[in-house]
Amino acid sequence: MVIESNPSLQSYNSFGILARAQEMLRVTSVDDLQDMVQTPFFQERPHLVLGGGSNLVLTGDVKALVLKVELMGKRLVKEDEKGYWVEAMAGENWHDFVTWTLDQGWPGLENLALIPGSVGATPVQNIGAYGVELQDRFFDLEAVDLSTGKRFRLDAAQCAFAYRDSIFKHGAQPNFGSLAPRGLSLESPPEKRTNALSSGALSVDALPADLNLGLANRALITHVRFFLPKKWRAVLDYQDLQKKCAEHANAQPSAREIYDWVCAIRRHKLPDPKSIGNVGSFFKNPTVSSDQCQDIIAREPSVVHYPLLDGRFKLAAGWLIDACGWRGKSIGMAGVYPKQALVLINKGGADNPCTGGEVMTLARAIQTSVYERFGILLEPEPMIL
């Protein structure tokens, strides 16, 4: 495996921020990675797992060995009367994978079309869009424990999925201590068991010690598997998709039609990171108590809010930021996307890019004004390094 020294990370983060890594290793083989992890060279260095870089804000050079995940491959693992089990390796592009499953006639991922990034990053974030979250289609994943080099497998419960969250976002992060351990409650590791879908005749049951402390920077996801049921059901609850149904006078669209609609909606309101650097939604949609929601509605009747099953309400962060007048505003080369206030953009392109500092100054100014007006502290969605 070749170690690159001092490589530029500009083309590996979707904001296009200029930064360098101390060293970088392209991970193209699981076996090679397992061998590498066991070397003193690896164990002596802090490391950072990098997928598509579409959920990352770099605020300086990365003083670590960057593991650039380039594991490629996708396949149908199993088909029966219930559905399809489909696997992709972590380095595959997510949107290309979604497109491939539909081309094969396996519907289910259409609402998640055009989300930037790699397959390996999707469980970390539990990506979601237009009424579907990754956890709704997820079957299991395999990863390499970066302290032992052993492979292990996690099912959905073990991944502790929540809104834009999973076990991979929590834990002590050596040298990147921005996320505090949250003590996720997990069942104790299952007994060693055979796993009919695992990718090889290897032990995939060596779960890392202290799994309940989280796996941020402790694991590198290698394979992700999805279950796509043959009893497919269109998910059209989201308002933008309802509008498409009305526009096309089509109440029963096919998966391919939903895919096309989702692509069109996203292209219309979200910037393409290939031309305008961004990381998608910069903040999570906050949840508030029923009382707080009623108070905000009384003062701002048009606030976009959605009731949750537990009696709380989710508010549209984009609306809150927009209401504070941020759309189209900027600090240095970091700006708020004029069509969607929840998205921060690099206004300077590749030649004169924004810095991570400018992005964070803008983000903090937005947080402050939303907090002062609504009493809500917005939580950033991407990883800030």
Ligand code: EPU
């Ligand atoms: N809104 C405004 N002004 C704005 C932006 C939004 O008034 O500047 C209003 C919209 O009119 C709408 C509401 O806020 O009524 C929600 O906006 P939108 O439908 O664009 O969705 P969102 O809540 O902002 C979430 C996800 C997106 C996902 C869409 C569609 C989060 C943090 N974001 O955005 O995910 O694509 O729903 O499901 O949950 C991402 O995570 O990177 C991402 C793009």
